[in-house]
Amino acid sequence: MEQVKEECCPTFHPEKWEEKTFNWDRKKFIKASAPTLFHIPLPPMIGKKVTKMMKLAEEAQKLSKDKEDILLLFMDPNAFKTEMHLSVIDTVPDAENTTLSGTFVSKVFDGPFNAVPKFMKQMDSYLDKSGEKAKNYYVHYAYCPKCAKEKGHNYMVLFAKVKE
Template sequence: MEQLKEECCPVFQPKKWEGKTFEWNRKKFIKESVPTFFHIPLPPMIGKRVTKMTKLAEDAKKLDVNKEDMLLLFMDPTAFRSEMYLSVTDVVPGATNATLTGTFVSKVFDGPYKAVPKFMKQMDAALEKQGKKTKNHYVHYAYCPKCAKEKGHNYMVLFAQID
């Protein structure tokens, strides 16, 4: 009998995120950070932090039931630290709770992790043509490295917080 393979990352639908504008008013997240070396995180540290965040949110029953709507955003305030924001439905006890407020424009890219700075420049240039300026960048990776390899795509959603 064939054993069903458990889905790791949900199937990503680029159309759902491409070119959208989101108005977030205190959108709830839990937050962790990992050290980086010139924006390159140590992969084992990411996995440990994500596992910790997910467990806290699951135990509190605060994860979005629709996995396709769940966001894990990465933002690098410095070259030596990356912040991770996991979307939740409400405050999670024992976690560092955070909120994001503002206007966020999203664009989907498909490429290697090292291309993120190039994608940010492309997005900023497109927004500038519309008279918009980026305050912060957040990146949601649709697939973990293993699933990206299996599916043949390394989709990422770039969220630009604009003025």
């Protein structure tokens, strides 16, 4: 009897996110934060927080039906804290509900977590060509570490907020 393997992370399609502009007007998210050590996340804490956020959103049936549209954005306000924003379609009970607004430019990168600063510099160069400057960065990791290893890619989408 063949065992059906449940998909953990949906297949990522870079073309959907590569060099795109998104205008978000109070796009809904739920938010959580976790400590980091000089921007390095503490994996067990991140995993617990993400699992809790996903559970709250799933139980409330507030996740997009299209799994590829679900964003989990990470933003580090400082070297010792990361904020996680999980996109939802409406308010989630018992969660910290928030919104993001503004113009965001996205670009896809493939590489290790520790390459994020290098990718941000590449993104800054890309934005310079159009006269834009990032006010803030959010990072969406397309795959969890296990799926990244299985698929041979560690895709991430950098979202640069360029306008309020």
